[in-house]
Amino acid sequence: MTLGDGARIAVIGAGPAGSMFSYFFLSMAETIGLDVAIDIFEPRRFCHRGPAGCNHCGGIVSESLVQRLATEGIRLPDCVVQRGIESYTLHMDVGDVEIATPLMEKRIAAIYRGIGPRSSEPLETHSFDGYLLDLATQKGARVIPRLVTGLRREEDSMRVQCADQFTDSYELAVVATGVNSRLTEMLERESGEFARPDRTKTFICEFHLGRKVIRETFGPSMHVFLLDIPRLEFAALIPKGDYVTLCLLGDDIDEALIDKFFSAREVRERFPDGVIPGHVCHCYPRINIRSASPVCGDRLVFIGDSGTTRLFKDGIGAAYRTSKAAAKTAIFHGVSAEDFGNHYAPLCRRINNDNRVGKLVFRFATLVQKARFARRGILAMTAHEQRQTDSPRRMSGVLWDLFSGSASYTDVFLRTLHPAYLGALLWNLVAANLPGSPSGNGRAEKGGHGHVRH
């Protein structure tokens, strides 16, 4: 089952996975002189403000992904990627600490998936998803603005069905619908041979504070909160021009949890006068917390979130990796279940295994959130590292990679097993919790860059 000249491929969904797949697929086809055509089905428009034109995420991409894309020929322009973020600030009840960019290539960037929050003024930013889709169309992909409602296997093809009764058949169907639509659920019900990804509920909202306020109160820093709130795994405020994006990840984030979060002193103190303003736009996007299975079949492959992704972090990076692997398989090996099974599924398995480690790491983080003495230790160790410039910043590096998703969970985990890390942590746990120690009273001195501050 290989693709020959004249083959037609349906890509369902024009999020990063769908667009990058199309881009890579058409580029690879071009280099080997294969004449193929791609139809991308996407009923939404990324030029619409608010949730209608947005694929809902915190909008953080690591600089390493930006660089990797650049080597693929995808050079994200400044209007799409705002490289404003130079540090993380970690907020805990025991104090705050700012963690500077460890290495230049580990910087992070903020993006908008759509074109900005609901009823926002035109921003100078452009839609990230829109930009990738444009790249795919420049490579020759055709966008069909229709909603797909079904996929049916036919003898030698896959039949795509749309809500408006349009239907067409293709030699390969690439599902890239993410998990914020019901298509995977519908396919699961209809096909009986596939289990959709498990999902959980997260929360995103946008505050309009104005550039000046944001510069003064948030600075060029992403603010991460480690709070003792059950089910909350990750909370961050990400400055983006005139707006700040709040992103809450965890297990089924609901209004009670959000209320608790907003009631926390550490959170309120981030906003002018300690008052949390009304938000302009919010949604409860779903994330994939367990891979679809299987992620492929004959003439069928699930990429990006609708297949598998990294737990809590770096979803766009995972979309990049899965889309590229799927494109490579389809071009160089074939489109049978076996081809994808041999050349695409292993990548998904690696991601899934790493996610298992990730779960462990987050469980550990939960323990830290629950234990005040542990929080003190981490704060002290990080602050200490940030004051030194020459010694290795083990804790800072672990936190950085954990927050940004720049490294695999396995990598992060292994580093925490390093004797030097463990020794330093132990030392800090003891020191920070001794009566009379600087952070032991829970309040460190106010400080600038690299200092513990409150």
Next chain:
Amino acid sequence: MSDTKTRQAAQVELPFQIFAQPSEKLPPCQARCPNSGDIRGWLGIIAQREKNGLSFDEACDKAWQRLVEFNPMPATIGRICPHPCEDLCTRREKDGAVSVNAMERFLGDWGLARGLELPQAPKERYRESIGVIGSGPASLSFAYQMARRGYDVTLYDKDDRPGGMLRHAIPDFRLPREILDAEVGRILGLTKSLVRNVDVGKDLSLDQLRTDHDLIFLGLGAQAARRLHIPGENGPGVVSGIDYLRQRKEGRESACGSRVLVIGGGNTAIDAARSVRREGASVTLVYRRSDSEMPAAAHEIEDARKEGIEFRYLSAPTRIIRDGDRVRQVEIQGMRLAEPDASGRRRPEPVPGKLEILAADSVIVAVSQAPGWHDAGSVLHADEWLRAEDDGRLEEDLLAGGDDLGPGIASRAIAQGRRAAESAHAQLRGLERPRSKPARPEISRGSVRIDFYAERQRSPASRLPEGEWLSRPNTEIDATLGDRQASEEAARCMSCGLCFDCQLCFMYCNAGGFTRLEETSPGQYFAMALDLCEGCGKCIELCPCGYLEAREDAR
């Protein structure tokens, strides 16, 4: 959310949420249709047929049934209506208005070809007897709506053939007689009888009719023509547009000569000009305002131009110059448009000294219609339009509708006949008087998101080759849409303000707020669970047709 205490503690105005609810709105087409036809409804039956398990034939039958609820003569109106419904059709901004009129015609012809029957009168008849004077569209519409409700209806007309202006004025190349005959015949089939050649006020008094019937409807039309009141107007060679058209419809040669001036800018003027052009004359149409003020339908003007009719704007005749009895010339005064008056209208005023003489063998005057009835006491006074309430009521047992209330278009006449019937039925049965205003607000401009709809070009009807328009003077120029064209055209309707099952809300609502109904029909596809809604507002912003909206009472 329940925990208000915590929220106050957090000083958060949470949730600032946008909760969704479905709400049907009036589409622009229906708001503009004088007869408030459910255009979106009958187009939707065809466009969404597969979703609702209907074949094309079944869908068209059903759409026809929906259409004739309000308009019992769709094949006729589908040919002659200037279709204001298309003027502000939302689709216009994208790739051209939906061809509503052509679709109406398609369904009209469909009904005739399939021999579909108008809704049958119930077996139980009411005892009241209804008299209808006139048999034009207003009268036919009233008669139909009363007959189908179970009343015995008798029509009276001073002519020996029914149809009013539709029969006597509208040229064959726009409305073939067989079509009119078939649709009028279908309506008359529901009534008790048509009494021909009875001129009420002359042959029979209105008072007599009022004792014969429990209720009378007056659909007298506007049979007389306004005059120019200029020197030389009286005498041979000067004829009114209506009289000229009637002669032509009766098949009489008009002897207008080879150079004809037509005075006026309405549909009557255009019809007369095009008819006399078909007799071989060279024709100039003289209109006192400029082209943008011309009331005639734009596509008719364009076709007239193609036929070689010359247009003279900002020109008013001041004198008809005769040689003995014969018309020789017409003096034309050049006009200009004055500054807008209080009502915003720009009146034409003469340009001093700008006079011109045009040669002419005859003049057709089509400047306006006028009441044409005899003074019959009570409500009927010669030369005065009837004045009725919104529902056509003149007196307890007397209603009116159509051009006798002032000239309009046929669709308005049908609407007035229908409303009068609804009111009459309510009165006779002791029901609540029906409302004349539409029940829901028109959808606001901009709430239909036209960029969600795929581009689809209008399907043009095929036309007679231009070269044959004059040589086959009685042949219709436009053909009816074919099945395939009709199916494509119906699919162009954006269903403004009513769910058409695009499924975006269902697909993208993360809360699972939308559940598909077992039994679906246009507008009825999903049930919405308001208590599941997470207030993100996504579905509202995605709903292409503006059916979903924000609830006022956010929790």
